Amino acid sequence: MDSHGLSLATEKTEILFAGRKMIPIIIEMKIDTETIQTKRVLKQLGVMLDTKLIFCEHIRKTSDEAATVTTALSSLMADVKIPKPCKRQLLMTVAPKILLYDSEIWTEALKMKKFRQRMASVQLSGALRVVCSYHTVSESAALVIAGIMLIDLPALEKDVYIRQFQIKKRNS
Template sequence: MGSRSLSLAIQKTEIVLLTRKRIDRNIQMLVDGQSIITSDVIKYLGVMLDVKLSFWAHICKAADRAAAVVGRLGRLMANIGGPSPSKRRLLMRTTDAILLYGAEVWADALKFQKYRTRIESVQRRGALRICSGYRTVSAPAVQVVAGVTPIDLLADERRRIHLRKAENAPTVVKKEEREETMRRWQNRWRSESRGRWTARLIHGVKEWTERVHGEVNYYLTQFLTGHGYFWSFLKKIGRTTDSRCLYCQQQRDRITDDEQQDQDGVAEGLEIEEDDVYHTHMCPRWERMRSSLIDEVGELQPETIVNKMMETKENWDAINTYVMAVLKEKERNRDWEGLTS
């Protein structure tokens, strides 16, 4: 360097010893007459390099920075009102830029569950704000509902594109690798053990994320995830002491009050089911509204309802209106006997 009239800025100089050997890595070194102690981690071109090149330090730092951004953006995204999900998704892409910086280099590190969990937790928080979901919704389910591709799959996609940079058709390469990412996401979603109610409704992640109409909202997300104004769910989170359907309980009480009905044994034969999202969908309390909806869009079952929604915008709006009406009514009745304050 001296022969080229160059010199080191010693106060900015850092040294890291890259090795996987179990040796003392904190070594005092003499540089231009000054003593420098080697570091465990240094920052090079925005990427944190640790002694073992595990990239754990980089992932933690990127996750912390992205979490701070998610926290600030989250304050702009109330469950009811605020930006539309498409605008929320656009805002949250700033966190992807932070999380995926330099992914071409460190994407392989995400083969470890610990690393994936650390970075996925931040993306999950952002996805919850996009679709206005309960914080109890699992990461796989909320990623699908919000249309957010898992961050580890995006990182590996960038790595694959980088490895094919010598090819002369970058647009084709990006398209092919995106198709591969969606295929992997679909396979993961099919074999995932969490979010099975959501999987029952949403079968194809590609069709759902690339739909041409329809936005999710606070109430529709409750229906798609099963986390919301359902007594079985509220009991799990300690907000109620009874998971049975209170509407069915009311109906049974009315029958019991009728002496003739009681003598016929009708009340004893009326079972009160647990009030989960499926029961809400089939509950007699909403029979009239449900019949009107079926007359408009056709027969509805959990396995077909999302496909109906994606067929036309009119179907989407009709089903969304029905879901909102039901859940708003249940929300108004949240102070019934059996619910805690």
């Protein structure tokens, strides 16, 4: 780097070793006089990467964020009567946008049931609020009445679209 006139800001440097094989997770590296430690989780462009690349931390963090936003937006709606369409639309679109941010990267994680359930629980709380129903109403009924698709379907749709685009690009 020195020969090309570049320097490394070691205080800003973060390193993550990712892969399926068992390697030591925390390793100290010495660069010049500074020591840098690898991390278990690294945030890159809004996506939390972990050492196994299963995106557990990312889904946990975005689910918590979406739940907080859903709770905040739910306070705009009255408990007694059905909310106005503009408020319903706001609540139905904001949480999925947070949950599905960069889903093209981590769609494979949705094959795990616990990740789908975590995201679906956030979506269900918003749907129950939109339809003004009790928590005893089933998930499928609340989503149908609210007019919302299951959260993993748009993510899988994006993934399929991108794969088809890549195949067309290779063939042309």
